[in-house]
Amino acid sequence: MDGYAIGLVCDKCQKDYDIRQAVNTCPSCGGLLETVYDLPRLKKEIVFSKLQTTGNTMWRYKDFFPYIEEKNIVSLGEGCTPLVKSIYLSRELGMENIYFKNDTMMPTGSFKDRGFSLAISFAKDIGVKKGFTYSSGNAGASFSAYSSRGGFHALVLVEYLASDTKKAMIKLYGAQTAILDFENFGQISVMLEKAVSQLGLYQFVNFINPIRHEAMKTYAYEIFDQLGGLVPDYMFHPVGTGGGLWGAWKGYNELKALGLTDQLPKMVAVQPETSCHLKKAFQKGARVAGQYGDPAKTIAQSIAADSPIQGGTRVLDAIYQSGGMALGVSDQEILTAMRILGKEGIGAEPSSAAAVAALIQGVKNGTVSPDATAVCVITGTALKQSRAVEMAAGQPQLQVDADIGSLAKIIDSLHI
Template identity: 35%
Template structure:
């Protein structure tokens, strides 16, 4: 059966508004829903479908092509992203007095971060839809990823990045031939500039969750986690969230796998981690609103410095549906965490990755996580990108 289905095409049927479920065509260029001004999400016909359709001879995220939105494989723009390793952190687990601690390491992706997944998908679908120019606001890694995939696709790329971003992240955009614009402020200011450029030039705005397809690339994280754990998921997944595409994508993958009767046992509790310097989702989760004196600041964890994420409702849905939690870590905790993990496990994680370890320590301390829980941390990028 598996061999007969290796060439199966995508099962996408339409896009849907994440608030009211109004339907949109996937065969024309779309941004976000015009009915509710919220993200669109891709829907697939999974009736009678099974995971036998996974192309096990493909060791990239495109092994799951049947649940991805690109219609003609000729439009796939790939740099061999995805299928990143999961390893056990046995020494850290022993230090924490827990049974099992795992790491999903996205640092080994092309361009050094999990952004490769979303931008491979977004650029591939843009190519299929005939888009010739793209613009993206970024805290760093997404801009480098879009620059790389646009270079391969022959699409003109413009990247809007905060001036305080690490030089490595700026230089990679230039090397890939992107037009780099630096501005004062955080990614929300970059987003405003991107909208202006899109309006004046006709470039397609690839802002986080303001188009439907980066999410589909990120959801392959969830498919890989399930497959690499032999379809028996961890008890807890700890995820560093800024714009939240990865968190939402992982959960979307799990729900699709439920439809295909592929997952054994209960779904994980999802833990959202942010920096104390910029933690809108923690405020919204705990209090239902941002504080009156809300003053978001930059963070060493560049990907966490997203002061006004577009997909807040979708992230909150994931936390509520999974009986999850949102919490913060300090900049000092992240800095010390990077060093501790390096010294104990020989791994140099991004500040975002270190934040997941510090968050796990908090969860154990308050009794939210148990010593018998199987806990998975997600490291979203390479330490070397932050120099």
């Protein structure tokens, strides 16, 4: 078999599984499965450089994924998004090297497209024809789009807290959709884990699906390439389940294992202050996060959860291993960050802007040095939550009549 992925291994019991086995969590103990690669062979046979890695989507890095035949790849042009250097926030914070990884420009408007392009493609390659996922909105839209494109039978369970726009977008892309009611996120986790053993239907939920987060390694590869072979000091990432942060951390570690860099970034997990279970665990030095907060009390829908899948151990491991941190941000901090990103030319939904809010908080409280290089991942477009845009920006108040005299007066009053 072609490719460098050699198997799946369980986080808990360390049992190995065939990479092409259609499994979600470990059949033996229920632990999370991780893809393992033959990195020495990869290092020997692949030269990682802009010149020898071609294409303008994340599939330019397909050698760093589990092997998939070309005919089974389902792509809509995801990945290789711009890394935008800040102008306004840099001036405000006195910090020269702030960058925004702009995944609002993905096919369905969010970073979820990386994971579902890979996960749906891999499922097709191993003969899986149907499946389901749970979503706060963005994942459901992405799963729906890539499933429809790939001829895959899909069911999306979208939480009732999601905006009407997000719910409608899932249906627009074609998946069967059901609104999920629940009392807390622990209840959802139990349901999803029981579904593995009792229903036998292949899942695409982050981490329960062992392939999806592999696509998030491309954050590390792209940023490394876009910074001219450098690694940032900090990477700020909004966290729901945490697949984006964990995948990026894995990618940076692969770059180091391949001898391409000896630097690793500090990984910063960002959540709403109203439900920041990772921050609470981090403050106590805990390796497992418990239930905390109320996810209904924030505008950051996509990252609002009162408990993580299997205690958030992977995300906490990445934080501790990297010397990073977990932060919580308020809605007011998020709205301020949305306005700043707007001036930078990026329309971000609240959850995305949370990464910028956390950077501002970190610089102002002294935990992030102004001399550092920081990348904030902007995970989803503002168009997903139009009401939040109105909260951040408001509606125009000025009026002008359609005559030259009226236009002249307003131009003069605005000193344009």
